Amino acid sequence: MSKWAFNYESGEYEDIDRDGFSWTRGEYTYNWDDSEYRREEEEERRRNSLFGDDTDLW
Structure with a gap:
């Protein structure tokens, strides 16, 4: 999925x-400005660290 981002070129x-x-x-x-993608990745890492991932269940 693409996003609307600024292309410096x-x-x-x-x-x-x-x-x-x-x-x-x-x-x-x-x-190009990939900050929106990096922000999403950081949020996902935080969610995984707060709630754990599936590998921690068993």
């Missing part, structure tokens, strides 16, 4: 996947 907001593929431009970008 083009200077515009674009629809960019987690791996850096810009659906707007149809190519990979290497200089």
Whole structure:
């Protein structure tokens, strides 16, 4: 699932996947704001550390 993120190369907001593929431009970008993806990953790590994961059950 892609997100609306700022591409520093083009200077515009674009629809960019987690791996850096810009659906707007149809190519990979290497200089873009991935903070929304990093924020989601951090929230998931916090949830897992608070509630544990499935491997801790047995």
